[in-house]
Amino acid sequence: MKKQSHEKAERADIYLNGKYIAHVQDALKFVNDFKKKRRAGLLPYQANIAHYPELREIRINTSHGRVRRPLIIVENGKPKLTKEHIEKLKKNEIDWSYLVNHGIIEYLDTEEEENSYIALTPEDVTKEHTHLELDPITMFGLSATLIPYPEYNRGDRINYGAKMVGQAIGIMCNNFLLRTDTKFNILAYPQIPLVTTKTSKIMQDFPEGQNIVVAVMCYDGYNLNDAIVMNKSSVERGMFRSFYFRTYETLKKRYWGGQEDEITIPEPGIKGHRGEEVYKDLAEDGIINPETKAESDAVLIGKISPLRFLSGEEFISDIENKRETSITIRHGEKGIVDKVIISETPDANQMIKIVVRDERIPELGDKFASRHGQKGVISLLVPQEDMPFTSDGVVPDIIFNPHAIPSRMTVGHLLEMLAGKTGSYSGQILDSSAFHHPKEKEIRALMKKMGFRDDGKQTLYDGRTGKKYDVLIFTGVLYYMKLDHMVANKIHARSRGPVTLLTKQPTEGRAKRGGLRIGEMEQQCLIGHGAALTLKERFDSDLTKIPICTKCGLVAIHDVLKNKTYCPTCKDAQIVWVEISYAFKLAMDELKSMCVYPKMNPKEL
Amino acid sequence: MMLPPKYIKEIEKYAEKKKLTEKKKQKIIEKIESLYKRFVYDPEEPIGIVTAQSLSEPATQMTMRTYHFAGTAGIQVTLGLPRMIEIFDARKEPKTPTMTIYLKKDYQDIEKVKRVAEEIKEIKMKDIVLSTTIDLTELWIKCKLDTNKMKEYNIDIEKLPKKIRIRGIETKIENNNILKVVYKKDDIRGLYKLKYSLLESHIKGIKGVSQVVVNKEQDEWVISTLGSNLKKVFNIEGIDPTRTTCNNIFEIYDVLGIEAARNTIVEQAKFTMEEQGLDVDIRYIMLLADLMTVDGEIKAIGRYGISGQKTSVLVRASFEETKKHFVNASVKGERDKLKGAIENIMMNQVAPIGTGAFELVGSIPKTKKAEKTKSEKPKKTEKTKSKKAKKAESKKKTKTKKS
Structure with missing residues (x-):
């Protein structure tokens, strides 16, 4: 910041929320007065003022939506927040609003921040400083502050770590049993981290992982390339077990003409009836009972909707005018009905919500991560008897590949392991917030005091042979998270399935039971190999037979009822059947719509 | 199958050198022939697709390493993917046109090479002018000349006024180091424009050659330049016109013809790939270059070139x-x-x-049944026969609404 000189009075224009309101002769005096008055409580504390000497402008912002953050005010090289304040705060004599109202702490927005000189720690404060950071940790966002020992990690790893903390399965709120979110995950046995930060202490009602014993070693190459080898027995004991909740919802709508949806078990004969076997789990009211097992595509709510609105003259029998519109479990998902809620919407339609819960036990392919951007996927579940063990009989839950460390340089990951180990043996919860926490030396000393090696290394024995490993192996306790990327939500394959109406080609995407597309490059690959017949077969998905008029070269008509094929324009012309991709027929139709005449000239082969 | 004559020549050369008998020579030829056959593409093998894949796979590798420049001693040349795009899009003017000038054997002396290089480099007025002054009332411009530089560039001060070819001015030399330019028109704005065009005016060398670097390439002096003008370079004495090239394909095409242009495409593409540490078989590039030049003119690969035709x-x-x-x-x-x-x-x-x-040639003798069905009306045969009717379709003149 430029040193403010009071010698020369600089004039400036004042803008309030972007609108010009006044002009002052002495800009600096105005700004200082403004701040003084705001700190004294004479002006609203939400107002921020920014001075641009080079533009000769003063901008006052009071609008909503600005990002502001609290800072301790520094005057004459001394922070206004004193030890007495802190003592009083501890005794609950004063609170945060007291500090804000008494000009000890103020909120700055991004513009005013440009005019201030902020010290990171109390030791850094000089006479030139205008503010002091509440804590150096404020340089991180919320999720980044959950990472232990962040200053020991490379910056990008913090970034990845913070991102993955957001994907972790934990307990997102304590009333989840009452909620009906579309979908959410709950961890079965969550733990608060052994190595905490200030923020994770605050967040301890919403834990997001478990403290896991980790050995840093290889296991037959199964943990190659960020794969994780997990202890099967630990999993069977409930490690990282989670529940997947999904809410299905339907309304009993009322339609014009007194017709309405009906929630019952659909009778056979109704359009779209799925067969009586499918409805066997429904209670008499047409709604499935809680704690019923429901497999993929099972009906949860039996529902019938009117097909068409009746218009006086037409006569359609009741049963013909109805269509089955039951709510089913999504394809590929299963679960147990957790709760059934029957309620009413504001416009008096009956509403039914069903929450289905599915137990998710860790399986091959599930994604896990520590808080340091070290993610991995389960590649093998090993029975406990085959896992390595220490002389005390401790068996790791996860075997983590040492190759994940050097290139990523996540030293915090290693430190957390050591601290976690210390904490688990001493029964302490260690603080690891950024910049001030017990140093590595202290953790090592604590380890030594308890009679362990201070570097966290241990002798391990091979579970399969019982032989001692030649080297000492680094073991420790890490806070691991199960991430919201489970194979059960992603696994997908198709042999037959639905097609799109327009092109008659297979649908796209897992939710629609779609096919996996053979793209342009894959197609060229087949051409490259000269596999002409394979190529044709692969694109047979929309193969159709169409009649073609040999005279006009357009698509002819085939009357199924009369079993007659004829061309509507040239009456007696010969018609040939041609096998062609439906997409091409569609393309020809579209050409016709833009007045281009695509004439087929079929010849006998 | 016959081997290409070049291969046979090489084998014969080798045989002569090693004094091989005719029998042994024949054996070698046979062996090489069988090896050669292995690399020949089979009939109907889609060589175009294989070429495209062989070139584009390394090209995707290149995108990951863009903006990596490694110029040869002082001259920065466009390389990597941007250059590849330049070549295959057949751009009229490359981003960095360069020439590689080889010299005749009797010019392989550093002094002589430097003299040739000097002759090639373009010298503009601004290179020899120290400062300029403008008189708006008298309408003249005075340029203070750098006599040392002029000596270095071998420019005669007396001949200088003649070399400035701008209309409507009079030039004079004053004090042996000042060039006075008098503007004949009464136009002050024009005077400022004149100053600019005066400083940009060509004095010596070949137009467009802004940089000249002399390098030693395996016991031989080579001049590389930034900016190219082959026609004029060929007129300079001491230059070996058989080896001197530039990287502007269209210029090669104009000066040396389409075959030379094809070879330049191959050479440049191969060089760019190799410079990036990628190994592509030269035959793929040759195929592409052939395709670009078959018609006797250079066609780009893309909408206005091969794909569009x-x-x-x-x-x-x-x-x-x-x-x-x-x-x-x-x-x-x-x-x-x-x-x-x-x-x-x-x-x-x-x-x-x-x-x-491939299809079967010759027809299978027809049975009586098949004949019967054929003579009948097509209705019944529809379902069984004519699955593989070959279709040709055409578009006839119709009204087009818009477009």
């Missing part, structure tokens, strides 16, 4: 500018014979490529 309407329409191609085809009444792979894939037919290119 394909015979099949459907293929052209499936590439770019779909509407344009369909409408034009309908106006002309074009007929698509469906001989290519892409058309047949679009229509889901067996593409005439690889295994699909």
Whole structure:
């Protein structure tokens, strides 16, 4: 910041929320007065003022939506927040609003921040400083502050770590049993981290992982390339077990003409009836009972909707005018009905919500991560008897590949392991917030005091042979998270399935039971190999037979009822059947719509 | 199968050197022939696709390492993907035109080489002017000349005024180091423009050659330049016109012809790939270069070049500018014979490529039953027969609404 000189009075224009309101002769005096008055409580504390000497402008912002953050005010090289304040705060004599109202702490927005000189720690404060950071940790966002020992990690790893903390399965709120979110995950046995930060202490009602014993070693190459080898027995004991909740919802709508949806078990004969076997789990009211097992595509709510609105003259029998519109479990998902809620919407339609819960036990392919951007996927579940063990009989839950460390340089990951180990043996919860926490030396000393090696290394024995490993192996306790990327939500394959109406080609995407597309490059690959017949077969998905008029070269008509094929324009012309991709027929139709005449000239082969 | 004459010549040379008997020589030829056969593409093998893949896979590797420049001693040349795009798009003017000038044997002396290099480098007025002053009332410009530099560049001060070719001015030398330019018109704005064009005016050397670097390349002096003008360089004494090249393909085409242009495309593409540490078989690049130059002129690979000139309407329409191609085809009444792979894939037919290119020749003797069904009305035969009717389709002149 430029040193403010009071010698020369600089004039400036004042803008309030972007609108010009006044002009002052002495800009600096105005700004200082403004701040003084705001700190004294004479002006609203939400107002921020920014001075641009080079533009000769003063901008006052009071609008909503600005990002502001609290800072301790520094005057004459001394922070206004004193030890007495802190003592009083501890005794609950004063609170945060007291500090804000008494000009000890103020909120700055991004513009005013440009005019201030902020010290990171109390030791850094000089006479030139205008503010002091509440804590150096404020340089991180919320999720980044959950990472232990962040200053020991490379910056990008913090970034990845913070991102993955957001994907972790934990307990997102304590009333989840009452909620009906579309979908959410709950961890079965969550733990608060052994190595905490200030923020994770605050967040301890919403834990997001478990403290896991980790050995840093290889296991037959199964943990190659960020794969994780997990202890099967630990999993069977409930490690990282989670529940997947999904809410299905339907309304009993009322339609014009007194017709309405009906929630019952659909009778056979109704359009779209799925067969009586499918409805066997429904209670008499047409709604499935809680704690019923429901497999993929099972009906949860039996529902019938009117097909068409009746218009006086037409006569359609009741049963013909109805269509089955039951709510089913999504394809590929299963679960147990957790709760059934029957309620009413504001416009008096009956509403039914069903929450289905599915137990998710860790399986091959599930994604896990520590808080340091070290993610991995389960590649093998090993029975406990085959896992390595220490002389005390401790068996790791996860075997983590040492190759994940050097290139990523996540030293915090290693430190957390050591601290976690210390904490688990001493029964302490260690603080690891950024910049001030017990140093590595202290953790090592604590380890030594308890009679362990201070570097966290241990002798391990091979579970399969019982032989001692030649080297000492680094073991420790890490806070691991199960991430919201489970194979059960992603696994997908198709042999037959639905097609799109327009092109008659297979649908796209897992939710629609779609096919996996053979793209342009894959197609060229087949051409490259000269596999002409394979190529044709692969694109047979929309193969159709169409009649073609040999005279006009357009698509002819085939009357199924009369079993007659004829061309509507040239009456007696010969018609040939041609096998062609439906997409091409569609393309020809579209050409016709833009007045281009695509004439087929079929010849006998 | 015969080996190319070049190979046989090489084998003979080797045989002579090693004094091999005729029998042994024949054996070598046989062995090489069998090896050679292994690398020959089979009939109907889709070599175009293989070429495209062999070139584009390394090209995707290149995108990951863009903006990596490694110029040869002082001259920065466009390399990597941007250069590849330049070559295959057949840009008229490359971003950094360069020449590599080789010299005759009797010019392999550093002093002589430097003199040739000096002759090539373009010298503008601004290179020898120290400062300028403008008199707005008298309408003249005075340029203070750098006599040392002029000596270095071998410019005679007396001849300087003649070399400035700008209309409507009078030039004079004052005090042996000042060039006075008098503007004849009464136009102050024009005077400022004059100053600019005066400083930019060409004095010596070849126009457009802004940088000249002398390098030693395996016991031989080579001049590399930034900016190219082959025609003029060929006129300079001491230059070996048989080896001197530039990287501007169109310039080579103008000066040396289409064969030379083809060779330059191959050379430049190969060089760019190799410079990036990528190894592509030269035959793929050759195929591409051949394709670009078959018509006797350089065609780009893309909408206005090879892809835009394909015979099949459907293929052209499936590439770019779909509407344009369909409408034009309908106006002309074009007929698509469906001989290519892409058309047949679009229509889901067996593409005439690889295994699909062959059919049985000769007909199977017809049984009585088959004959019967054929003579009958097509109605009944529809379901069993004519599955593989070959189709050709054409577009006839119709009204087009808009477009």
